[in-house]
Amino acid sequence: AEQNRELREKLLRLKKERNAIILAHYYQRDEIQEVADFRGDSFLLAQKAAATDAEVIVFCGVHFMGESAKILAPNKTVLIPDERAGCPMADMVNVDGLRKLKAQHPNAKVVTYINSSAEIKAETDICCTSSNAVKVIQSLDAEEIIWVPDKNLGHYVQQHTDKKMIIWEGYCNTHDMLTVKHVIEMKAKYPDAEFVVHPECRPEVVAMGDFVGSTTAILDYCKNSPAKRFIVGTEDGTGYQLRLDSPDKEFIFATKFLVCPNMKVNNLKKLVKCLETMQPQIYVPTEVADKARTSLERMLQVQ
Ligand code: 13P
Ligand code: SF4
Numbered sequence: 576a577e578q579n580r581e582l583r584e585k586l587l588r589l590k591k592e593r594n595a596i597i598l599a600h601y602y603q604r605d606e607i608q609e610v611a612d613f614r615g616d617s618f619l620l621a622q623k624a625a626a627t628d629a630e631v632i633v634f635c636g637v638h639f640m641g642e643s644a645k646i647l648a649p650n651k652t653v654l655i656p657d658e659r660a661g662c663p664m665a666d667m668v669n670v671d672g673l674r675k676l677k678a679q680h681p682n683a684k685v686v687t688y689i690n691s692s693a694e695i696k697a698e699t700d701i702c703c704t705s706s707n708a709v710k711v712i713q714s715l716d717a718e719e720i721i722w723v724p725d726k727n728l729g730h731y732v733q734q735h736t737d738k739k740m741i742i743w744e745g746y747c748n749t750h751d752m753l754t755v756k757h758v759i760e761m762k763a764k765y766p767d768a769e770f771v772v773h774p775e776c777r778p779e780v781v782a783m784g785d786f787v788g789s790t791t792a793i794l795d796y797c798k799n800s801p802a803k804r805f806i807v808g809t810e811d812g813t814g815y816q817l818r819l820d821s822p823d824k825e826f827i828f829a830t831k832f833l834v835c836p837n838m839k840v841n842n843l844k845k846l847v848k849c850l851e852t853m854q855p856q857i858y859v860p861t862e863v864a865d866k867a868r869t870s871l872e873r874m875l876q877v878q
Contacts, residue, residue, distance in 0.1 A: 667745030772808030
């Protein structure tokens with residue numbers, strides 16, 4: 576506790592000196608969420624990165640999030656506490672494969688989940704996050720959609736649109752670990768609880784949800800629901816904001832495996848160190864960033 580207090584003081588000093596803003600995803604460790612200027616889901620954090628006046632953005636999340644910030648704010652320095660914080664789902668789609676699909680479906684528009692590399696975004700018509708995926712798809716005039724990389728979110732979105740979706744086979748290792756059996760056991764143990772679930776989970780698990788939504792949508796739902804107990808089907812870092820919003824409610828995670836090891840690579844010590852050394856920084860080659868930017872900006876314009 577004493578060490579953390581010292582680290583927090585140092586962080587405040589460095590933040591002022593560097594004119595930096597700290598953005599933290601809801602899946603980050605509590606000790607990082609505590610000191611962030613903004614906590615958010617991937618959509619809100621992309622908006623904040625695009626709009627900030629600060630010179631330095633410290634992105635506490637995984638690599639693709641820092642990349643998106645750098646693409647949207649190319650003149651800023653973007654730091655990440657540990658560059659090994661990757662996203663296995665983002666790595667499940669490659670440029671060659673996507674180009675092949677585009678050649679096979681020349682009339683399709685490419686909709687890419689923000690959980691993807693800058694190179695993939697450069698091949699994309701429009702990005703989306705789990706909070707705006709359906710709206711993004713509806714905003715397009717094309718009848719055919721190439722969807723990368725999350726098959727689970729793609730399946731969920733397909734249920735809310737008549738467009739033909741060609742869905743890539745990627746998935747989030749963390750959310751995909753949650754099974755129907757886990758949920759049945761939890762529901763039996765806590766029959767009064769509501770089950771809230773992220774659409775990155777398997778379709779059969781999502782189908783069991785009393786509420787299905789993105790990280791922010793789950794937070795809003797739990798805050799406003801009259802229920803006192805929730806079984807949570809998303810990453811365990813969300814417990815920080817859930818408990819902050821509703822200290823009188825109980826949040827039980829559907830399994831102990833709902834922890835994204837990549838998100839947890841970052842910690843307070845590394846956060847302070849990156850602001851001190853101004854390393855590691857996120858770089859995106861200009862040609863890639865210029866192509867990728869359009870797909871992110873289009874997403875930010877969808878109402
Ligand atoms: P959201 O923050 O958009 O809900 O995304 C979930 C996720 O897995 C981020 O890596
Ligand atoms: Fe990637 Fe899943 Fe971790 Fe999000 S929670 S960073 S999608 S592995």
